[in-house]
Amino acid sequence: MSFTIGEITYTNIQPMFHFLDRPAMEQRGFTFQKSIPSELNGRMRDGRIDAGGISSFEYASNPDAYYILKDLSVSSKGDVRSIFLFSKRPIGELNDASVALTSSSATSVHLLKLLLERREGIQPVYSTEEPDFTYMMKNHDACLLIGDDAIKAADSAEGIYQYDLGRLWFDWTGLPMTYALLAVRREKAENDPSKTEELHRQLHRSLRACRETGFKALTEKSAADHGLTTTFWEAYFQNLRYELNDEELDGLNLFCRLLYEEQYISQKPEIEVWESDRHRMGSR
Numbered sequence: 638m639s640f641t642i643g644e645i646t647y648t649n650i651q652p653m654f655h656f657l658d659r660p661a662m663e664q665r666g667f668t669f670q671k672s673i674p675s676e677l678n679g680r681m682r683d684g685r686i687d688a689g690g691i692s693s694f695e696y697a698s699n700p701d702a703y704y705i706l707k708d709l710s711v712s713s714k715g716d717v718r719s720i721f722l723f724s725k726r727p728i729g730e731l732n733d734a735s736v737a738l739t740s741s742s743a744t745s746v747h748l749l750k751l752l753l754e755r756r757e758g759i760q761p762v763y764s765t766e767e768p769d770f771t772y773m774m775k776n777h778d779a780c781l782l783i784g785d786d787a788i789k790a791a792d793s794a795e796g797i798y799q800y801d802l803g804r805l806w807f808d809w810t811g812l813p814m815t816y817a818l819l820a821v822r823r824e825k826a827e828n829d830p831s832k833t834e835e836l837h838r839q840l841h842r843s844l845r846a847c848r849e850t851g852f853k854a855l856t857e858k859s860a861a862d863h864g865l866t867t868t869f870w871e872a873y874f875q876n877l878r879y880e881l882n883d884e885e886l887d888g889l890n891l892f893c894r895l896l897y898e899e900q901y902i903s904q905k906p907e908i909e910v911w912e913s914d915r916h917r918m919g920s921r
């Protein structure tokens with residue numbers, strides 16, 4: 638039976654993918670589709686992809702469609718270093734300002750809306766744009782970028798205000814923020830628990846291998862692919878959190894509650910985690 642995995646192209650999720658045993662997995666019927674988060678969210682939603690990395694906002698919007706793969710996420714407690722609001726004015730002066738949102742994101746776009754509207758009491762005018770820093774800043778007062786686009790822009794941006802959304806969330810809530818989850822479509826997990834288990838095991842194995850080697854292979858690959866120093870990339874990977882412990886779940890639950898209260902989602906999800914031995918663990 639085929640089993641299609643979505644792989645976010647941003648560097649931040651690579652620890653879960655870098656050391657996958659792809660040849661063995663491909664022989665067993667696994668295939669991979671690489672793209673940006675917003676695209677993979679849509680493919681997971683309509684069933685073209687069975688499992689993989691999705692925005693936590695996608696999970697929050699359609700919780701009945703997915704199980705979360707246990708103990709995996711892309712999170713940060715404080716600075717995330719790759720999700721920035723760049724602005725010509727201080728954040729408190731963005732009322733009625735024009736803010737460009739990257740079309741690649743779902744979580745960060747809604748996180749920014751919560752931070753601006755709910756925390757700061759500010760209502761800007763949003764537009765969604767392809768992630769192009771120069772174009773966005775030429776045509777708007779501020780812009781939101783994520784992933785490798787944000788890292789590159791932060792490296793070159795001068796003379797503008799720059800806000801790390803992980804830091805803003807932590808200062809507001811005291812909790813980590815979870816940007817991406819590893820999830821599986823429910824019917825796939827139920828119909829093919831053995832492949833779901835294999836994927837889950839392989840993702841954990843890759844993450845463990847990255848941690849045990851101090852993210853060395855990924856650090857070198859990221860520096861070669863994207864520039865910036867290996868010191869930057871090592872600090873970037875060490876700073877992100879890849880687990881989904883009680884603290885991350887508390888942050889995720891709060892994010893979902895705020896999304897629900899602000900009517901960005903229609904129900905507050907009961908978070909359901911898939912576990913290999915029992916297929917499903919209780920909600921939280």
Ligand SMILES: C=C(O[C@@H]1C=C(C(=O)O)C=C[C@H]1O)C(=O)O
Nearest residue numbers: 674692719742743744745784816
């Ligand atoms: C940390 C990041 O998290 C990403 C942010 C996402 C979003 O905003 O929807 C989705 C997946 C994550 O890989 C990042 O891209 O910088």
